Amino acid sequence: MSLWFTEKQTDAFGITMKVKQTLETKQTDFQKLDMVETEEWGNMLLLDDMVMTSERDEFVYHEMISHVPLFTHPNPKHVLVVGGGDGGVIREVLKHPSVEKAVLAEIDGDVIESSKKFLPSIAGMLEDPRVEVKVGDGFMHIAKSENMYDVILVDSTEPVGPAVNLFTKGFYAGISKALKEDGIFVAQSDNPWFKADLIQTVHRDVKEIFPITKLYTANIPTYPSGLWTFTLGSKTYNPLENQRTAAIDTKYYTKDLHVASFVLPKFVEDLTK
Amino acid sequence: MSLWFTEKQTDAFGITMKVKQTLETKQTDFQKLDMVETEEWGNMLLLDDMVMTSERDEFVYHEMISHVPLFTHPNPKHVLVVGGGDGGVIREVLKHPSVEKAVLAEIDGDVIESSKKFLPSIAGMLEDPRVEVKVGDGFMHIAKSENMYDVILVDSTEPVGPAVNLFTKGFYAGISKALKEDGIFVAQSDNPWFKADLIQTVHRDVKEIFPITKLYTANIPTYPSGLWTFTLGSKTYNPLENQRTAAIDTKYYTKDLHVASFVLPKFVEDLTK
CATH class of the missing domain: 2.30.140.10 (Spermidine synthase, tetramerisation domain)
Structure with missing residues (x-):
């Protein structure tokens, strides 16, 4: 068959x-x-x-949501990942020696358990002593956190089902409060071919709260259209001006791509205006 | 149904x-x-x-195969398109006022006729007086041309069927001969997720003939993996150093993307080494 x-x-x-x-x-x-x-x-x-993730192409998403903000922040120590139960973002975050603590707030414990069992190359670092796994509502975790994180990464599903709250202005305001005064956040923001409206809405909402708001892209073959976007909101550091570099093992991210990923095709750039 | x-x-x-x-x-x-x-x-x-082309996403491929070399050459007058019977590359080439003559060498006249009938927004410029349509073997047309073109664009299918000769060293040597002493050529060179070997072979072969050989990418959602590559071979001008700019109507290409499209994901960059 x-x-x-x-x-x-x-x-x-x-x-x-x-x-x-x-x-x-x-x-x-x-x-x-x-x-x-x-x-x-x-x-x-x-x-x-x-499709959430696959062994063969997961590196693109996990590297690009993580290293762009972590190489923008001069000294990221405390990182929060909202969603991301497969553990891929945590794995990339832990490649940065400055990181002392990485919290994973995943609503669905079954995602974590299943990933540990069947995606060990992705989820393996969830056992690292620097990691704290909180099975629970990321929105609520954000709501009760204040001035706590250097970087927050929102690795959510699409805005349907459990992730619907993660695409609201209230959530972005909560993230701003949960971040330290020079914090940075990145959220996956879907694709410009089928979800142009979503990208526009996220960009406009994040821009109302964060003085530096920028969109960047990566090619993910198993995601709709293959062209994925990430929305970055930053209080102080500009990813194009404050980039650190350090030797790190990657398959997609490079120091030059860090900059180039912010250069958008015209029809995508137009969504941010 | x-x-x-x-x-x-x-x-x-x-x-x-x-x-x-x-x-x-x-x-x-x-x-x-x-x-x-x-x-x-x-x-x-x-x-x-x-899939060869679609009305909704054709602009990506046609803009990116054309404007990168045409904005690298300081004064492109004579352009040859090998393949490209749908007329989309010709349409983009004609946006450059310097172009006096654009030759289309398409082996399959039925592709041209069908495109004129059902893809008029793509094929419409094939009737322009600057265009000469030659229905015939592009390989043979190249073989008998010498010192004739400023830019040659190879808009072929995959290296199966009629396009198999268009991925050979002999063809690239013919292109070099058909180009003027400061000519540039670009060939579509498939995707790095499923055709990594092809990209490596094309890059190595072109590099043996052209002093400046570079790979660049574009996102094409209806093509395999969504991440497409183009291999550029140039005798004199470097696309990263000799870029002209001019107002031109595009939906994907921008002057900044011209440069950024050469910045490759690490696993793609590795194919060029």
């Missing part, structure tokens, strides 16, 4: 891939979780039938 | 899209040609079941 999984990325377009076997399938308290072994991308985590 | 077209981009991965209707389907002298109306991308040309 030849099994193919298809993610409908829009009503009329999607990606389709050959599945060797389903490793796990369950309804968690928050969403449908499937772990599949694909032929092209290795093991892959699906939530509500959307 | 709900019709979906699926392009298997690898043996185990592909894209799938809803088709409103098939506008044309035929076996030409060289390949299978289908023109379909899709819901997500508008009218779309398929050759041998591979």
